[in-house]
Amino acid sequence: MKGLMVWGTTSDAGKSYIVTGLCRALYNRGINVAPFKGQNMSNNSYVTATGHEIGRSQGLQAEAANVVPTVDMNPVLLKPRSDRKSEVIVRGKSLGSPDAARYRSDFFTIAKQAVADSLQTLSANYDVVLMEGAGSPAEVNLMDKDLANLETAAIADVPALLAGNIERGGVFASITGTLQLLPKHYRDRVQGVIVNKFRGDPALFKSGITWLEQHTGIPVQGVLPAMDIRIEQEDSLSFSTLHTKAETSSALDVAVIAMPYVSNYTDVEPFLAERDVAVRIVREANQFGCPDAVILPGTRSTIHDYHHLAAAGLTEKIIEHYQQGRFLVGICGGFQMLGKQLIDAHGADTGVAGKTAEGMGIFPLYTTFETSKQTNQWQGRFFDESKTMAVSGFEIHSGLAHIDDKGSEWKPLFYSEEKQPEGMMSRDASTIGTYIHHLFHNDSFRHWWLNQLRQSQGKQLQALVPYSANKEKRLNELADALEEHLNIDNLITMMEKR
Incomplete structure (x- = not known):
């Protein structure tokens, strides 16, 4: 297989960024390239x-390579839903939500075979496969079953690059330390440092x-x-630093509510390109202030995160914000939280059948x-x-919605x-709720909503602002x-010598 793997000394070392840039650089050189991440946790x-x-x-990365994204580009996806458990999705099919020990004992062989099958498919259809690792390849307690880094590189039999982030300090120690911790047969794969x-x-x-x-x-x-x-990032560390300062003094203040299991926060990414919009993350009631608009994003654990927001005093703040007639958006799990009741009849959300929350x-x-x-791409008007x-946009949710609207306050x-x-x-138009992710990636809709907000203020x-064209430029x-x-x-x- 002709390919290359990018490892990092730590999370946020720049692996995704580098692979994305390489996908576009190779595409610009006329090379048919596919991105790949054997096991992703996000x-x-x-x-x-x-x-x-x-x-x-x-x-x-598939967009950067100008190819159609497929399940083979990330055959194993782990979606954290508690401190100990993650939903395991193998080639697009959910296999449940085991804890880490059970995943390693009961699911690893299945996941490893899925990685091998997907690599074989990509190798047969693309000139080059660019692979991204996860975290660090030198976690000694996980090294025997490190599917995200070591196992993927071994299955593909490709050289690796090791990236270190000098901005955080300690880059010499992190690079040399990582290499020293790797067994020789894995260390020999590293053909370059970034x-x-x-x-x-x-x-x-x-x-x-x-x-x-x-x-x-x-x-x-x-x-x-x-x-x-700036390009879209999926790492939780990227969300923790998500903010912009607007270029104008009369900026719109958009508060994005943080939650422990926030999902698809890239829904707000297009606002970062708007000159008169300041986006900030709010975790506690004392950070809430008086925003012009509040966005409550999705979550992998709706009831858990709802209780978290209530304990932090944020549900009360959000309700007050709504009662003042200010703009409010709920997306997916955020939409569900803004409703009347959350019912976990089968334990699909919390793991406890029959659990409910107002x-x-x-x-x-x-x-x-x-x-x-429900997982599907969505088109409408x-x-x-x-x-x-x-x-x-697209839908990803397990919640079945029942709307009991006997008045004329709401419309689809x-x-x-x-x-x-x-x-x-x-x-x-001040309050909207939807299951559609990336609704604000639609330039015309985002422009309409922002001008409604501007007019209200x-x-x-x-x-x-043409977000898609600007993304291509970036x-x-x-x-x-x-x-x-x-x-x-x-x-x-x-890659050719390997």
Whole structure:
């Protein structure tokens, strides 16, 4: 197999970023490339055209490579739902939510075979497979069954790069320490080192390159500068630092509510490109302030996270915000929390059959969690008094919604292509709830909603910001930066020699 794997010394070392940039760089060189992550742990997922869940990073990397995302690009997806348990999704099929010990004893062989099968499929259909590791490959307590890093590289029999984040400090220790902890047969796979997020004059790091090469015997393939090229990230560390400062003094203040098992927070990513929108994360009641709009994102554990928000005093703040007539958005699990009641009849959400919780009571919505999950891409339309627009996104939820609307306060937010109503919106458009992820990735809808918000705050209306076109521009900028600072010719030669 012709391919390359990118390992990192830590989480947030830049693995996803580097693989995404390499996918676009190789595509720009005319190479048919597929991204791959054997085992991903993330509540940020993407739904393929066939209705399979994969990690959001692999969906974005496929976009960078200009190929259709498939389940083979991330055959094993683990979605944390508590401190000890994760939902195990193998080739798009949920196998339950075991704890870590049971996963390693009962599911590892199945998962490993899925990785091997998917690699074989990709190898037969693409010139190159670019593989992303997870966390660190040198976790000694997990090394015997490290499917995300060591096992994948061994199955594919490809060389690896090791990336370290110098911005966090300790890059020399993390690189050399990682290499020393790896068994020799895995260490021998490492054919290059990448120093990521370097700030300052690169000439001042020449002695660092010399030291690394002398002490590891491995060439430094590049020193990547800290780059202000934002692309969607799925790592929880990325969510913890998600914020923007608007470029204007009259900025819209958009508060995104944080939860322990937040999912698909990339739903708010397009707002980061808006010059007059400031996005901030709110975890506690004393951080709430008086935002112009509140967005309650999805979650993998709705009832658990609802109780967490209530204990933090945030449900009370959100209800007050709604009662003041300010803008409020609930997406997927956030939509469910804003309803009347959450019913876990079969234990699908909490693991405890019969558990219930009262919601915030804003929407006349009753949610019953089912053991089956709805995962599909979605297309439909939004109808305003003055315009209609196409909207697309995807659904990932196990909740079955019952709407008990006996009044005229609410109307459907969207209509599907099959003319079925979806979501809810107040008559004044200030409050919306939906199961559709990436609704704000639709430029026309986001532009409409933001101008409604601007108008409500007496602020100047703005022109549409083309998010998709800007994302393409950023992907090409990232590829150009990697072409400049990485020896990609060497990497291609490295893949061909293996």
